[in-house]
Amino acid sequence: MKSPIPDYLAEVLDNCGADSGERADHIPQLAAADPDLLGVAVATVSGSLYTAGDTDVEVSIQSVSKPFVYALALCDLGTDAVDAKIDVEPSGDAFNEISLDPRTGRPSNPMINAGAIAANGLVTGNDPGHRFERVLDFVSRLAGRQLVVDEEVYESEMSQVYRNRALANLLRSHDIVSGDPEDALRGYIRQCSILVNCKDLAMMAATLASGGVHPISGERVVGAQVNRRVLSVMTTCGMYDAAGDWMTNVGIPAKSGVSGVLIGALPGQVGVASFSPRLDPHGNSVRGVRIFERLSEDMGMHMMEPPQPGRSVLRSRHRQGDQEVIELEGTVQFSQAEAVVRGLDEQPTDQGTVVFDLSRVYSINDVALKIFREVHQRLLDDGLQVEVRDPDHVYDSAI
Amino acid sequence: MKSPIPDYLAEVLDNCGADSGERADHIPQLAAADPDLLGVAVATVSGSLYTAGDTDVEVSIQSVSKPFVYALALCDLGTDAVDAKIDVEPSGDAFNEISLDPRTGRPSNPMINAGAIAANGLVTGNDPGHRFERVLDFVSRLAGRQLVVDEEVYESEMSQVYRNRALANLLRSHDIVSGDPEDALRGYIRQCSILVNCKDLAMMAATLASGGVHPISGERVVGAQVNRRVLSVMTTCGMYDAAGDWMTNVGIPAKSGVSGVLIGALPGQVGVASFSPRLDPHGNSVRGVRIFERLSEDMGMHMMEPPQPGRSVLRSRHRQGDQEVIELEGTVQFSQAEAVVRGLDEQPTDQGTVVFDLSRVYSINDVALKIFREVHQRLLDDGLQVEVRDPDHVYDSAI
Amino acid sequence: MKSPIPDYLAEVLDNCGADSGERADHIPQLAAADPDLLGVAVATVSGSLYTAGDTDVEVSIQSVSKPFVYALALCDLGTDAVDAKIDVEPSGDAFNEISLDPRTGRPSNPMINAGAIAANGLVTGNDPGHRFERVLDFVSRLAGRQLVVDEEVYESEMSQVYRNRALANLLRSHDIVSGDPEDALRGYIRQCSILVNCKDLAMMAATLASGGVHPISGERVVGAQVNRRVLSVMTTCGMYDAAGDWMTNVGIPAKSGVSGVLIGALPGQVGVASFSPRLDPHGNSVRGVRIFERLSEDMGMHMMEPPQPGRSVLRSRHRQGDQEVIELEGTVQFSQAEAVVRGLDEQPTDQGTVVFDLSRVYSINDVALKIFREVHQRLLDDGLQVEVRDPDHVYDSAI
């Protein structure tokens, strides 16, 4: 049987609507991109990759590099040191990319250019060359293959980098960047010039979706705390001044780049990447946005959508001789554990043995586990016996 | 057995740290509040309510009314009509609560005062009295009991409502509010003067967490689309200029009020409310913020935290005579369905019958369902038979 | 002989170019104004009045009332008390008429609406009625006749005064305005509704030009210090966001109103008023601006134009027997007095009497006078005699 998922993705591309907008034109390499290129890739947290369209075409990663270099700076220096230099608040202002705190010079967040230049400057290394090697290595590990820089894109960008040079120097004047601001500027432009395709980007996003562990290599590339912070900042600041709009319509952490790339990460599920060069006035890919809206709708990806209710976790509670058997099933989180406890509170077992049958339980999270341990102890304190049927060691393994 | 959950909440209160900050002092009723009051309530989407501390004390709801009246306006007029008057973008600016688009006068979002006044003005009704009746009825249905207005608070607020009157008149000058702006202003101040306790607030939040359906009455109070939008806006704009900070540290949609109340909603799980009158400089309850940070950490509530991985959804795949039995379990979403399909794609069944055994499956979402239906058809097309063992009608019921 | 001055003014009107722009349309009374009305009036500091065109037509004074009510507030409370509530800095921002200091709420200057409402609120009086009586009396004394309010204009403005009511309430929230903000608002709208014609306005401007003394009545209506401050603020803030443009092109303190009126004051010379209802995008009368540009050019009114150099103030210095006669003439200010002193320093008189012949001196200012007194004493100290020929008592009278 052939998997229907690639067919679905192909259908999404077929129906993502008439294109409009304009390619980025500030450098010849982007202005000359084939505007009809179109691709989408979905990578699951278990490492499967599905694609449709032009997902092997390499383009410069541009602003999609921002969350990853921010992650590297957080890994290198820790949250407090990075927070002291870069805030995590949405800037609100569209036209004013400068967005520095007027007193401290701290950029509003790491998703705007100023914040991204600052983040590049925070990556540790012996010298600018070493620092960039570390960036390229980090991004390559996320992509799962060795990436390279498009030197022509880099040179083009550097030849007219006036606005970003202004930002780098403003940051230097506030000591947000130290040393020669040209180093952070060049490092930032180089990171934006890394060549990626849709598959790379989907895998990078899937790493964020799986909490920082690479779906295929199994390597923890990003620390859990850092990963959470990066996704949080993508949620509130990833789509510039359209952040609120994106949150209401699509509802997943995302980041776009002027080369027409767009990534999104749904925690615990998938990383998604799209590519289509024409941009809307916010600088986001026109068809990319539509692809994400469609996927969000079809796949129930919106984070504000409550999960579809399952059967009650309490499969049954019945008396077997001296035993009161409580049979659970499915995923047990707080509200499921609570339901079980409530039953024991309202209709207590008087005597004998309470049996928790977990053989149909799929997973159990920390807070539910803590509740069960406490319940276990309380039942013993009430003079009852407790037995746990746990053939798959769900309970044991979680301890 | 006594439930350990209230004990846990009591312990959280005991350990939420030394208090600091100042009570709101712009009206005597808030300035005179007992500053040591402290309470927390958690309501599950299945209707259980747990409390600790002063959860019966009634205070004015203040800004926590904002997401609910915004929801009512959305229910009344639809998304497009409300969007035309109120944007959904974080404003970024702390000090400048005015935050109107300089050209159109559209407030940045419905969580700042200007946006909330506009939202009140959009609620339909025959006259100001009828409009407020509808607001009070709506909020009461969310709380699950008939609420009332604290007329003294209302009168106090109205006696020095200068800044909000300024906002109402600015909105009127831009035709964001129509008619007499004093109507929207009074309506807004009255909605802020509704008396609630922590239990009410937890139940209101739990309704949002359950997608708009009241956990106890089972009534759909808020439409699914509207509910999603309200939670989205709370995520990016609910904590004023500390939105980014809250998102990184706590990671759930939330809203605070100057009376010291604070609510949060974790989709599919719980609504939480806390109460402690002393406020930090952002206007958020000092101990309330700490309570939420603790609960988020303990209960794994942060939306950017991937769910704890369960066992593989594919419990087993084995040959029984002419049958290839594929035994699934747990919660089946996209990435789980994908894993099953991948197996069938990579190691196809050559002949006979494919049996999907769903008897241990807890829930299955839309996208997974679509995938299974498609797989079902493709297997038939490949000349195989398909049998579904689904004693609990998980598959059927979802269709 | 008929004076050529009215002919000149008529010619200026004839040649002030094709009209364009739009009448103010926020109230029917202004929207219905005859757009072709055109008038100009020039009043000298000695009380002569020259006019051309429609200078008897009465219109509401609108924002031209602002400098005068600011003057009254300064007279009532003194500079420090008024400065504490209203700053004197140009706001720069065009679109954002709010222009309040975000921390203190102090308006940028008294020429924007917020500052003008604040100024109205500072005028002293027993009650709102009395306060307005004092405003009307003050403006009437400046105009030289009893003025009245156009009640229809007042009612129209009040029926849609939302933006200004917003400003009044913002000011009240910052305690810039005290009491009921509606009082300052109504007072401000009433002051804008006072009916004036071009002659009135020219006379009001001429009073400012003569340092605060009414050219005809001789009454000191505005204190000298207050008058200077009012003219200073008109210079930097009188033409909204076109202040710099006006300063470079016209170069005199001025104020415009949306009814199409425009005044300017050239210290020591004239007050000028024009009237033409069509406005440019800044809200200034299109033909009014052209009339002022023409008058400034023709009459050498630009304050940055140095006065035409006269003959040397030292008419002659010659020996008559034992006397060294120093014959002065014309206007003696610092640089003229300095020239005389320099001569005495470089080529000292050895003996006998120094005679200062002032019979051809027209005026002598304070600093020149101080210099001459000091010179007088030093010559005596050097053992010389000094004689002053001053048939018109220029020297004596200035003492």
Next chain:
Amino acid sequence: MKSPIPDYLAEVLDNCGADSGERADHIPQLAAADPDLLGVAVATVSGSLYTAGDTDVEVSIQSVSKPFVYALALCDLGTDAVDAKIDVEPSGDAFNEISLDPRTGRPSNPMINAGAIAANGLVTGNDPGHRFERVLDFVSRLAGRQLVVDEEVYESEMSQVYRNRALANLLRSHDIVSGDPEDALRGYIRQCSILVNCKDLAMMAATLASGGVHPISGERVVGAQVNRRVLSVMTTCGMYDAAGDWMTNVGIPAKSGVSGVLIGALPGQVGVASFSPRLDPHGNSVRGVRIFERLSEDMGMHMMEPPQPGRSVLRSRHRQGDQEVIELEGTVQFSQAEAVVRGLDEQPTDQGTVVFDLSRVYSINDVALKIFREVHQRLLDDGLQVEVRDPDHVYDSAI
């Protein structure tokens, strides 16, 4: 006799109050300045120079170079071309020196750093070296001696020029500056590093005061139109965010520099310069501001102060046989000419000859002259004869 003017200036220094504030400390050369240095110089439009205190000490000119380089750009390119790149409006904002139009990138005015860098970039020349030669030559001609650059100051400034480099690059990104923005940046820093003393600065200011003609050399260094524009911009923008305050308190066009220098120009009278290194929070010399306040008060320099009224310009009007003699005196401007004309209009001469005796007239300006010519013609038209007694050729020379 020794001139009392230097004594007066020495007394002003003695009484300019206790010093406070801090030296600029961004470069060692300024941080190490002797903070007790204090000097003042006054140059008249006729070329006299008076000094007190440390007026020979050379310091870098810093921002006082701005109006002069702006003047040179205006001379080179004309008003329209310069206006297209640099506006003339006060920026209002203190903290935000960036002050570029968000759409066009045009700096608010040439007195802020961004505008000054843009002005430097507009000076014509074959290459950066030639352009700076022209700047240095221009400023030297204004000072009346060959000035030189302090290379140490230049190098220090360049070693930490981050903020200004940011501005230069922002300007380049908007095509306000063309070519390499480093050229305009270096040119600007070099112009700020020119060494001047108080005497130089007083002479430069006196050239502006005399309409652009150097008081000693008699050379026209600045065109009349350009000179007027430069003084206008100094009036509204010369003292940063304290422009309104300076206008109300001192009332003359001025410019300050962080080395502690301060210049002012009173059209037709004097140029003034002071020097004292300690600065107030606006960046203006603390004692310098006090010196100017004192001089303005003592010398009647405030532009909004009407000139002291002189005797009536109409000395007498009397019949001598067939002649009606009208004897004028003093300075004749519009309001004086008008007074004469009014007399002839109200009490016409019936027959014979009208004699204008101008032998006591000191100066007559253009508009007065035009009036007299017109009157002359009208009297002839009325059938009268006209005779002009003008022994000093005031009337003739002005024609």
